[in-house]
Amino acid sequence: MSHRLYARSLFAAALLASAPLAAQQGGGEYASIAQLQQRMDAGSLSSKTLTQDFLDRIRRIDQGEAGLHAVLQTNPDALMIAAALDAKRTKQHGPLYGIPVLLKDNIDTGDREQTTAGSLALAGAPAPQDATVVARLRAAGAVILGKTNLSEWADFRSNHASSGWSGVGGQTRNPYALDRNPCGSSAGSGTAVAAGLATVALGTETDGSIICPASMNGIVGIKPSVGLVSRAGIVPISHNQDTAGPMARDVADAAALLTVIAGSDPRDPATIDADKHATDYTKFLDPNGLKGKRIGVVRALAGNEPNADRVLDAAIATMKAQGAIVVDPVTLPHLKELGDPEMTVLLYDFKHDINAYLATRTGLAVHTLADLIAFDTAHTAQEMAWFGQELFEQAETKGPLTDKAYLDALAKAKQLAGPEGIDAALKAQHLDALLAPSWGPAFMTDPVLGDHIVSGDPTIGGASQPAAVAGYPSITVPAGWAHGLPVGIVLFGAKWSEPTLISIAYGYEQHSHAWQQPMFLDTVR
Secondary structure (H helix, E strand, C coil), X not given: CCHHXXXXXXXXXXXXXXXXXXXXXXXXXXXXXXXXXHHHHHCCCCHHHHHHHHHHHHHHHHHHHCCCCCEEEECCCHHHHHHHHHHHCCCCCCCCCCCEEEEECCECCCXXXXXXXXXXXXXCCCCCCCCHHHHHHHHCCCEEEEEECCCHHHHCCCCCCCCCEECCCEECCCCCECCECCCCCCHHHXXXXXXXXXXXXXXXXXXXXXXXXXXXXXXXXXECCCCCECCCCECCCCCCCCEEEEEECCHHHHHXXXXXXXXXXXXXXXXXXXXXXXXXXHHXXXXXXXXXXXXXXXXXXXXXXXXXXXXXXXXXXXXXXXXXXXXCCCCCCCHHHCHHHHHHHHHHHHHHHHHHHHCCCCCCCCCCHHHHHHHHHHCHHHHCCCCCCHHHHHHHCCCCCCCHHHHHHHHHHHHHHHHHHHHHHHHHXXXXXXXXXXXXXXXXXXXXXXXCCCCCCCCCCCCCHHHHHHCCCEEEEEEEEECCEEEEEEEECCCCCHHHHHHHHHHHHHHHCCCCCCCCECCCC
């Protein structure tokens, strides 16, 4: 072992030894929501103490020795909020009462925190009101702990970007090996949860931005059905594909968080049917959730990375042993036909949606996508040192959402991904869900060439696109390891099938026990 690796191992041990006693006893950084609530109900832990512990850990690890750059800012009112919740605590409360939650920094908060999407162009004036998901969290008694770093503009500025980099926050690092990438765009949320900087966090996804960082940081991520969770007050890419979703270390915590944020919202017309489907997702945490489930393996989404394939095969064996009926392989039609129409839709949507969002922000110098392009050009040293803004520029050339090119691409993308894609595959084999590797193990952070996951790079792979384009749910769960790096599997299915996916994922998790806490090593072992 090298001197630096040995030093990192000592650092990890020191972190555990120096953690507050409550944390070491299951009441802190790696405890579950249920464990934390048990302690707070018993009076051995308060929300204020827990919040202070997380703030201290962020300073010690994120801003200190490990230099993760996962948290952009902490809420200056977090301790006051936690103390007020402690004073009002009763035995009748929801699962998130008093629990600190981190938010991806493209989610508006109507407080003293900034909402920047990682761009200096949005820094300065806070958002005028809470995003609906934040309002729901506050109503449930959660403590808004702070904002996490992200791939700037949710990774929709350049095809050559480095995931987890933003002009505001710099480069987020993977806590399992610091020279590896956390994936994006919800990089900070994934890293923070994995590193024990918070129990749970919110991410957002358009295509892969929850599933990839959750997988590469060894945690659970749920991308809900589009329309289950409000996007009001979230910096957009596409109203056709965007959604917020939970990121947690286990399925139970992710289900608890989804329960709070799901539901209809007049501010987001896409959620008109959400209340018909939103439920208490913790009801589906069945340790026998695999029994009798029909799961189809999409081998066309595997075969890209041998470690991911090995982990997938081991997961299939576990599922079979617990009573699942695994159909291997199944055909998922049109996989190679989704990319072009999806990109057309995203470019059109981004121009329309970002201009609409910027109209809600006061006190900023930018009001349109054209203003953002000009801002980056004027601040090249701060904003474009690592990569450019060709996606911005391509989006700016697009016309209105009434253009035939847009309408044709949207109809094609939805039809191929949904009715003729996922729905057809499920129906053909009477399946409950589809299964694939989430991604391979984390790739090296590369400021020169950018990410190694774009354009179907065969060394990495990725299975987020079908569910993302269709607007259907997916969930990634830790499943195994490669050279000390986590590898996940992803389950996806029909629209509104979150209960089924959560039941399968929980049943698998309870028999795989794949999660391990990170060691903050300089590089892989």
